[in-house]
Amino acid sequence: MKSKRNPYGLWTLAWPIFIEVLLQTLLGTADTVMVSRISDDAVAVVGLSAQLFSALTTLFMTISGGAGILIAQKLGSRRSEDARAIAIMGLTVSGGIGLAISLVLYTQAANLAGLLNVSAELLPLWKVYVSYFGGGMVLTALIAALSTAIRNTGNTKTPMYIGIAMNVIHIAMNYALIFGKFGLPEWGLFGVTVSGNVSRLIAVLLLFYVFIYAFDRKVGFKDLFLFKPKLFKEIVHIGWPLGVNMSGWVFSQLAIYTFIAMLGAAELATKTYMNTLESFCFMLGYAISLAVQIQVAHLFGAGKTREAYVGAYRALAIGLGLATANALLLLAAGRYLLGLFSGNEEILTLGASLLALNLLLQPGKVLNMALNNALNAVGDTRYTMGIALFSLAVVATAGSYVLGIQAGWGLTGIYCCMIADEWVRGIFVLRRWRGQKYLRRAEAASRRPESLASETGLSL
Known part of the structure; x- marks a missing residue:
């Protein structure tokens, strides 16, 4: 009966999540330390913009979070095709919302600064960070949708490994591009935006590869246009x-x-x-x-x-x-x-x-x-x-x-x-x-x- 390990055991699910969050916290601390070497103003900009980004992420987390719960429910009731369809819609809709947010952040950074009372001395750094790092918010949306879908199939290890790799790449590229190491340009805060976008893009590609094979039937390119109103209504309801x-x-x-x-x-x-x-x-x-x-x-x-x-x-x-x-x-x-x-x-x-x-x-x-x-x-x-x-x-x-x-x-x-x-x-x-x-x-x-x-x- 127990020859096959239960992927939905509490400990099996929990420990990779804990390791992923722990390492993200430690690497996030290292990231903050490196940004502080640019200037106190750079730290202030990153900290303030993080509050803005957190508020905006709720828009696509609404979809990916609801989709994740339904994926686990449908797989539990042996309705794998419904789970697959929900995961695909969660990905495409979250990605669409993320793209809209990216466009707003890229084009309206100065106007957002006025709404948030960003001081004149912070404005140049604010424009750089919000325009370029915020402009990659679509990548964050895709990561959220993909990792949530994969986790709710019972596979919490793979998002953990990919999350660790993404953060290590981000820290390494930060070091190289902030300070101009290894023959690379010394870009300061702009270097942080480049490393953030590159590391997130790599994570999206790896997660998408896993996502393709996460369900009983492979997810193809044409499947990305799939939309089932009844199932999407369930996602929104939750x-x-x-x-x-x-x-x-x-x-x-x-x-x-x-x-x-x-x-x-x-x-x-x-x-x-x-x-x-x-x-x-x-x-x-x-x-x-x-x-x-x-x-x-x-x-x-x-x-x-x-x-x-x-x-x-x-x-x-x-x-x-x-x-x-x-x-x-x-x-x-x-x-x-x-x-x-x-x-x-x-x-x-x-x-x-x-x-x-x-x-x-x-x-x-x-x-x-x-x-x-x-x-x-x-x-x-x-x-x-x-x-x-x-x-x-x-x-x-x-x-x-x-x-x-x-x-x-x-x-x-x-x-x-x-x-x-x-x-x-x-x-x-x-x-x-x-x-x-x-x-x-x-x-x-x-x-x-x-x-x-x-x-x-x-x-x-």
């Missing part, structure tokens, strides 16, 4: 709440960072350093939550609702244990680790107190991410969107302003609101998952006459 949810988080973070900037440079620096330390806790939770989404979607599609229900709790227990252990390690070594970034006693003291609060933040974050993704996996995306928008707006954003700014609690008050936001959302999604609304609906469908069950694809 995907648009994911996009709205993601947008809510992005704008909430932008607002909170504005509040932190009002507190002063020390608080802003402390939060920046805390983000770096906390990212190692977050990566564990993120890998588990993305793996459980793929696993639950596949089980749900196969009609194995009991296994899906229990599997989400098993993943939650593992994620809670790992995140809590990591938070304890950070607390024990926190002051030393913060000292690697800064010798400012104010920052060290404030950061150490926040690491204690991190013990409450990380379990809430894992609870929220794991069960939020489990609900998304069964199609309950509107509920998770509604809860997220409410909590992000009222608890996280408004609460941060009231406690952090008006009440004078500072960064500690903002952290308390971040903790409350994660736990509020976590408790609501826990109650929803315990209610089993979509799971019971699927069980009811499986008990209908055979003809109706076969139409829904939920037969046990």
Whole structure:
């Protein structure tokens, strides 16, 4: 029975995701260090434009995210042709949206600078980076669609390897083109845009090759023109709440960072350093939550609702244990680790107190991410969107302003609101998952006459 390894096992899915995200974080840090050698202005431009790019990526992530969930569901219900068609439409539509974004960024960089109040001294660098790196946003869209489709077939290793290769190429080319090494021109920030576009293009080509053979039937050139309105409607139905949810988080973070900037440079620096330390806790939770989404979607599609229900709790227990252990390690070594970034006693003291609060933040974050993704996996995306928008707006954003700014609690008050936001959302999604609304609906469908069950694809 177990001679063939299950590609949808939690650990099988999770560890490549974790390794990929970990190395991306480490290489991203190296990338930032190299850009800082150009100038502080270059770092400021890259940081500010990253917020703009993050907001725009929600447009195509709406499609690729919805397509990914449906691919796992359809494969679970043995509807491979539908999964294949959904993957193709997710790729072409995401690519089309990415191309439109690229054209806007390439042609409207100066106008966007005016909207975002980019200072005059940053404008020349802004135009270079947003026009050329942002102009390659279509490549980011294609990478998202291709890697999401491949992961949801149960193959999380290949996107990991390709992601690692892309980042290594990017760092190597950065070094050569920023500083003019190995006989290449010294292009500074323009060199970063060239290395970014070349490395992304290589990743797209490799991922597309894997994508061609990812399903039972090879994907040909003519298949790229395939469009099935009924299946695309399913993608949008699941995907648009994911996009709205993601947008809510992005704008909430932008607002909170504005509040932190009002507190002063020390608080802003402390939060920046805390983000770096906390990212190692977050990566564990993120890998588990993305793996459980793929696993639950596949089980749900196969009609194995009991296994899906229990599997989400098993993943939650593992994620809670790992995140809590990591938070304890950070607390024990926190002051030393913060000292690697800064010798400012104010920052060290404030950061150490926040690491204690991190013990409450990380379990809430894992609870929220794991069960939020489990609900998304069964199609309950509107509920998770509604809860997220409410909590992000009222608890996280408004609460941060009231406690952090008006009440004078500072960064500690903002952290308390971040903790409350994660736990509020976590408790609501826990109650929803315990209610089993979509799971019971699927069980009811499986008990209908055979003809109706076969139409829904939920037969046990």
